[in-house]
Amino acid sequence: xxxxxxxxxxLKWKPEGFVAYGDNNWGRILGVxxxxxxxxxxxxxxxxxxxxKHNLLSISQLCDKCNKITF
Numbered sequence: 477x478x479x480x481x482x483x484x485x486x487l488k489w490k491p492e493g494f495v496a497y498g499d500n501n502w503g504r505i506l507g508v509x510x511x512x513x514x515x516x517x518x519x520x521x522x523x524x525x526x527x528x529k530h531n532l533l534s535i536s537q538l539c540d541k542c543n544k545i546t547f
Contacts, residue, residue: 477503479528484509487524495523503528 487509494502507524
C-alpha cells in the first residue's frame with residue numbers, strides 16, 4: 477500500500493472500498509497499480525490509499541504471489 481501515486485505504474489483509479497489496518501483504523505482505497513523495484517522486480521496489485529502515512533507491504537501477500545522472502 478502506498479499514498480504516493482507517482483510510485484505506481486499501470487495505475488487504475490478505482491475509488492471504492494476501504495482497508496483495515498492492524499490498529500483498527502481504516503483507509504480509503506483510491507486505486508491499484510504496480511511498483512517497479514530494483515533489478516526489474518515488479519510488485520503487482522499495490523493499493524493506492526488516502527491518508528496513509530507510510531508505505532506498507534504485506535509479507536503474506538508477497539508469499540502468496542510466489543515471491544521468495546528472506547530476512
